[in-house]
Amino acid sequence: MPSSRRDFMKTAAAAFAVTAAGVLPDRAAAATPPVDKDLEGVIEMHVHADPDVRARCVDQLTLTQQCQRNGYRAILYKCHDFCTADNAYLLRSMVPGIEVFGGIVLNLNYGPKVNVQAARMATKITGRYCRCIWMPTYQSAFDMRGKGTPGVPVLDESGKVLPEVVKVMELCRDENIIFATGHSSPEECVILSSKAKEVGVAKFVVTHSTQAPWLLSMDQARKCLENGAYLEHCVLPWYKGQHSLLPKYFNARQTTMKEFAGYIALDPSRQFLATDCGMARMPGPVDAMRDFIHGLRDAGVSEKDLDTVSRRVAAGLLGLD
Numbered sequence: 099m100p101s102s103r104r105d106f107m108k109t110a111a112a113a114f115a116v117t118a119a120g121v122l123p124d125r126a127a128a129a130t131p132p133v134d135k136d137l138e139g140v141i142e143m144h145v146h147a148d149p150d151v152r153a154r155c156v157d158q159l160t161l162t163q164q165c166q167r168n169g170y171r172a173i174l175y176k177c178h179d180f181c182t183a184d185n186a187y188l189l190r191s192m193v194p195g196i197e198v199f200g201g202i203v204l205n206l207n208y209g210p211k212v213n214v215q216a217a218r219m220a221t222k223i224t225g226r227y228c229r230c231i232w233m234p235t236y237q238s239a240f241d242m243r244g245k246g247t248p249g250v251p252v253l254d255e256s257g258k259v260l261p262e263v264v265k266v267m268e269l270c271r272d273e274n275i276i277f278a279t280g281h282s283s284p285e286e287c288v289i290l291s292s293k294a295k296e297v298g299v300a301k302f303v304v305t306h307s308t309q310a311p312w313l314l315s316m317d318q319a320r321k322c323l324e325n326g327a328y329l330e331h332c333v334l335p336w337y338k339g340q341h342s343l344l345p346k347y348f349n350a351r352q353t354t355m356k357e358f359a360g361y362i363a364l365d366p367s368r369q370f371l372a373t374d375c376g377m378a379r380m381p382g383p384v385d386a387m388r389d390f391i392h393g394l395r396d397a398g399v400s401e402k403d404l405d406t407v408s409r410r411v412a413a414g415l416l417g418l419d
Contacts, residue, residue, distance in 0.1 A: 136391045137384070138169035141412035144176055144305070144332055145383045146376035151179055153378045158185055161376070162193045164384050171409065172197035172416055178235050179207045181220045183228035190225070199416060201230035203280060204266070205237040206250060212262045214269070221273050229416050231270055232305065233263070233280035233290075240283040240312075252282055252290065259293040267297045276415055278303040278330070284314045291325035301415050303328045306374075308361055309335040310351040316361075323365055328415065331358050331407070332374035333390040343379045355397040362394070366403040370411040 142165060148157035156164075158175060165173050173196065175182040182200030189198040202220040204212050212233065220228045234250035235241070242249030252263050270277035277299050279287045287304045294302040304322050306312040307329040314322065319329060337343075339352035362369055371394075373386040381389065391408060395401075413419040 134388070135169075136388060139171045139409050140169070140387060140391075141171050141370075141409060141416065141418075142173040142372060142383060142387060143370055143412050143415070144330060144372035144374050145173065146176060146178075146374070147383075149180075149185075150177055154376045155378045155380065155382060156376060158182075158189060159192060161383060162189050162196060162198060164382075166193050166196040168384055170196055171413065172199065172418060174199045174201065174229060174416065176201060176203065176230075176232070178203050178205055178237075181216075181223070181228070183220055183223045183225070186227040187223065187225040190227070197416070197418060199227045199229040201228055201232060201276070201278075203232040203235050204250065205234050210248070210250060212250060212252065212260065212266060214262050214265045217266050217269055221269065221275065228275065230276040230278055230303075231266055232278040233266075233282055235281040235305075238281040240286065241281045252279075252286055257289065259290060263290075264293065264297060267294055267299050267302075270301065271297060271299045274300065274417065276301045276303050278305045280305055281312060284312060284318050287312075287314065287327075288318050288321050288325075291322040291327040294327070295325040300326075301328070302326060303330055303415070305330050306332060308332075308353050308358055309374075310353075313351075313353075314361075316364075319361055319364060323368055327368070328411065329361065329369040330372055331361065331369060332372045333386050333393075334374040334380075336390070336393065337380060337386075344377070355393040359394055359397040359399050362399060362403060362407060366406045367411065369407050370415070371408050 146154055147161045148154045181202040186198045186200040208216040217231045233252050237249050239249040239251040254260055267277050279290055291302060304327050307314045308331050335353035338347040338350040340348055342348055371390055373383045375383040375386040391404060
């Protein structure tokens with residue numbers, strides 16, 4: 099499994115050469131075939147894979163192949179520390195039949211403040227496959243509170259959206275791509291959604307809207323939706339609690355399928371599914387997406403709404419429809 103971006107590039111080049119010669123990589127030939135039709139046309143909007151700086155259970159090439167074989171329409175890769183739009187360009191060449199996109203998370207790698215230039219350059223990478231600019235995640239001011247190290251802020255001390263954040267909103271508006279809240283607090287998400295509406299951002303996404311500690315209350319969710327936001331639901335918090343395979347999640351709050359369904363019922367046309375999976379000792383992203391769809395169906399979400407939140411909304415956000 100590639101352990102660095104340099105290793106990934108070497109693997110990518112080798113795989114491309116093999117594919118160009120008309121031979122599939124060995125690991126593709128050994129794949130388990132799809133077990134149901136629920137994943138056909140599905141779009142993965144938030145997933146992690148190697149190359150990365152933390153342990154992942156799969157690399158981007160292998161996961162793209164898995165998603166393609168299971169009938170996915172598209173996949174959006176996220177990395178907390180590096181832009182993924184460049185890898186998306188290569189993966190499209192190596193795995194035909196699936197749309198691959200990337201984005202950038204504006205964590206401390208790009209400076210102590212939200213870096214507008216880094217965001218702008220990400221949108222210009224060959225192929226222009228950057229489809230999302232996330233605000234800070236694990237190094238956000240909210241996540242870093244009480245840790246003795248300042249995080250990257252999105253609001254000033256008076257609670258107003260910082261000028262550099264507004265500039266990124268304007269960039270996303272002009273490029274017609276997603277502006278996502280990252281690990282902003284629920285209160286910050288409501289404020290950001292209001293500013294995004296004022297700026298005219300068409301694709302404003304509240305990340306982790308149903309995962310603690312970024313969990314929106316129902317009232318906060320309604321306010322964000324009223325401001326034109328889209329809500330992201332990741333299945334990862336369903337795997338938390340005492341049944342989790344990761345000790346750090348034993349005492350974490352689980353989000354139940356009934357809770358997910360309750361939020362979706364507010365307005366399915368402005369919400370979408372993702373997994374946020376890819377970490378070691380957790381279900382792989384493809385199995386996790388299948389669990390999510392099956393679980394929501396059992397929780398009473400209709401087939402029409404499942405189609406909307408697993409396919410149609412994401413397609414619009416990525417510019418596929």
